[in-house]
Amino acid sequence: MKKENKMSTHTLVLGALMSALVIVFQLLATYTAFFGPFSTAIALIPIAIGAILCGPAIGAWLGFVFAVVVLASGGAALFLAVDIPGTFVTVLAKGILCGFISGLAYNFLKKWNSTIAAIIAAILCPIVNTGVFMLGCFIFFMDDVVTLASNLGSAKTGAALFVSLALGNFLFELVLNAILSPVFVKLLNIRKKV
Secondary structure (H helix, E strand, C coil): CHHHHHHHHHHHHHHHHHHHHHHHHHHHHHCCCCECCECCCCCHHHHHHHHHHHCHHHHHHHHHHHHHHHHHHCCCHHHHCCCHHHHHHHHHHHHHHHHHHHHHHHHHHCCCCHHHHHHHHHHHHHHHHHHHHHHHHHHHHHHHHHHHHHHHCCHHHHHHHHHHHHHHHHHHHHHHHHHHHHHHHHHHHHHHHC
């Protein structure tokens, strides 16, 4: 019983630490956007780390914290101007699902190889985040993007630019997460053994 309580306390403390990092990282990313209207979600790093070390429930919580920061900081302002409910659904779903699925994947794969499981979980985090974002965009915002692009002169160019910016943002997040998250998890595991 005492060991379970210690593990629970450890998980909560680590979850709280990762929550703080999610807030700081996402605020930093919101105010240093490289890809037009898309801020780079460097907060996916602590989300993946938390999901790997603490499980899918903490991963989902961290994704929720990430989504709240995106909404509160103005990171979704462009989309809020178009469709408020669609923005809330998209931002919350992408955040919560990226953490939850990363945690599930790690828990499922760790029995074979924990390092490979951590890499796959870290890769899944931005894949799910961007995948749900793009799905939400096609459901809630694509007509508005095409209309906006038509007003600028070309519907096809506007849609292509939108997808290109999202793809560039995704590739940056994917590489960053795939490299950094497993390294941090490995370092934290080494520290735990000492």
